[in-house]
Amino acid sequence: MYIKKILWAIAIIGLVGAVFFANFVYKAMLRPNTAFNNEVAYVYIPTHATYADVRSQLEPLLDDIKSFDNLARQKKYTANIKAGRYAIKKGMSNNDIINSIRINNLPVKVSFNNQSSLEKLAGRVSKEIEADSLSLLKAMKDDAFLSQNKFTEATALGMYLPNSYEFFWNTSAESFRDRMLKEYKRFWNEDRIAKARNIGLSPNQVIALASIVYEESKQASEQPRIAGVYLNRLRIGMPLQADPTIKFAAYQLPHYKNTVIKRVLNKHKEIDSPYNTYKNLGLPPGLIAMPDISAIDAVLNYEKHKYLYFVADAKRLGYHKFAKTLTQHNVNAREYHRYLSSQGIHR
Known part of the structure; x- marks a missing residue:
């Protein structure tokens, strides 16, 4: 009889212990422990972060941070x-959260275009990944x-092809740069390299010319024709005389900082710069934009024609009028200049 009582006591104690243990497991591991109303919240854990860093991000998101601490230590x-x-x-x-922040690193989408310099590109990318703009620019x-990859500082922007890419948020500056090099090499496949060779240009030169074409017209349908004009000029040794390169050269000078040149004048064409394609033959040393x-x-698949001149079309803004002779070009140019003057655009 005495032994039975002992066994019953042990059983009851075991049962109570099991209940407490089950309750502990439920609270620590299985009970929902989020304190936000949205369907999902994101945490960004920096490289070399400590548990204290992670905890400071999680605390506002959880109902019971102490139960999370206990399980985090056990696991x-x-x-x-x-x-x-x-x-x-x-x-x-808590168990779900720990499993998520341990193995489910989610990528972010990094998109960029129209970045006019490496500095602006670094600033844009730094908003999407952990690497800051200074480390990105240094890389x-x-x-x-x-040097190893046949770029100069003037041509380096051409390595970064505008598009949307997936990266892990904790990507380093060097890893971002190296990934962009792989994308660049993938873009320059055998077909594109062969086309560049056929027009006598290197990939860097193609992109430099493409930057001028792009600044001249955002109309994709017109870009091959504009590219054809510039390639015709290069072929006969005629200066490119590209107004976007004049603006680029001007914006490098203190006098033109924080200004917008709406009309290229003769004084602009006298700027002493390797990017002044009125004074210098051939292509500029690098890109003027992305x-x-x-x-x-459009450069690689340029339109074959005999046009040597073009000017903005005053009647179809965003498009251009093309001419084979200087005489016809001057007629077109006067029409556009009259339009600019009528709009009060004199500089």
Whole structure:
């Protein structure tokens, strides 16, 4: 009888212990522990972050941070922090959250176009990934990297083809740059390289010309014709006389900082710069802007014709009038200049 009582006591104690243990497991591992109303919240864990860094981000998102602490220690997460961008869904338990921030690093979409310099590109990209603009710019301008891959600081922007890409948020500056080099090499396949060779230009020169074409016209349908004009000029040794290069040269000078040149004048054409294509034969030393892929392919697939001149069309803004002779071009140019004057655009 006495032994039975002992056994019953042990059983009851065991049952109570099991209940407490089950309750502990439920609270620590299985009970929902989110405190936000949205369907999902994101945490961004920096490289070399400590558990304290992670905890400070999680605390406003959780109902019970202490239960999370306990489970994080038991699962050894506190000593195995993983950098990245992670999702916490509404209603997740501590166990779900730890599993998510341990293995489910989510990519971010990095998109860019129309970046006129490496500095602006670095600033744009730094808004999407962990690397800051200074480290990105340093990686982009690294002399050894540029030399090894046949770029100069003037042509380096051409390596970054405008598009949307997926990266992990914790991508380093060097990893971003190296990935862009792979994308660049993938773009310059055998077909494009052969087309560049057929027109006597290197990939860097094609992109430099494409940047001029793109600044002249955002109309993809017209870009091959404009590219054909410039290639005709190069072929006969005629200066490119591209107004966008004059504007680019001007904007490098202190006098023209924070100004907008709406009309290229004779004084602008006298600027002493390797980018002044009125004074210098051939292509400028590098890009004047980041061209769309459509403009690059427009150069590679340029329209064959005999036009040597073009000017903006006053009656179809955004498009151009083309001419084979200087006489006809002057007629077209006067019409456009009259339009500018009528709009009060004198400089």
